[in-house]
Amino acid sequence: MNQPIFHLAFPVSNIPQTKAYYVDGLGCIPGRETPHALILNLYGHQLVAHVTQDILTPQKAIYPRHFGLIFSQIEDWQELLEKAKNQDLKFREEPKKRFVDSFLEHRTFFLEDPFYNLIEFKYYRYPEAIFGGAEYTKIGDRD
Numbered sequence: 001m002n003q004p005i006f007h008l009a010f011p012v013s014n015i016p017q018t019k020a021y022y023v024d025g026l027g028c029i030p031g032r033e034t035p036h037a038l039i040l041n042l043y044g045h046q047l048v049a050h051v052t053q054d055i056l057t058p059q060k061a062i063y064p065r066h067f068g069l070i071f072s073q074i075e076d077w078q079e080l081l082e083k084a085k086n087q088d089l090k091f092r093e094e095p096k097k098r099f100v101d102s103f104l105e106h107r108t109f110f111l112e113d114p115f116y117n118l119i120e121f122k123y124y125r126y127p128e129a130i131f132g133g134a135e136y137t138k139i140g141d142r143d
Contacts (some may be wrong), residue, residue: 006045008067011052012115018049021113025087043069058116068120070130077123092118104129104136
């Protein structure tokens with residue numbers, strides 16, 4: 001393992017439903033599992049679903065809280081998009097291009113899991129825009 005691995009813990013209310021969504025739906029590889037938590041491998045990154053007794057409610061908008069991946073190959077982004085469609089996963093925002101014909105141009109879509117966690121998947125036309133482009137003022141869909 002040469003690169004650090006990203007870790008994210010997030011709330012769920014049901015492990016079997018989590019497993020169905022993330023493993024069967026998104027294609028995550030399941031790891032250790034208890035009645036209270038499930039470790040998932042999402043493209044080499046560790047997600048940990050923790051059961052909470054808190055009432056989970058939908059967010060009004062995609063901001064401020066969501067997580068996701070940025071693909072380096074458009075074919076991989078497209079493949080996951082097709083998988084999500086074929087698995088009838090809930091799209092919070094349909095696939096679209098942002099900032100078309102600019103340095104910041106990227107493709108994106110948002111999924112919403114059964115526990116209202118929002119997951120964004122992106123592909124940047126110019127990889128340098130992922131962290132670069134400080135002279136640009138656009139971030140996301142807000143003005």
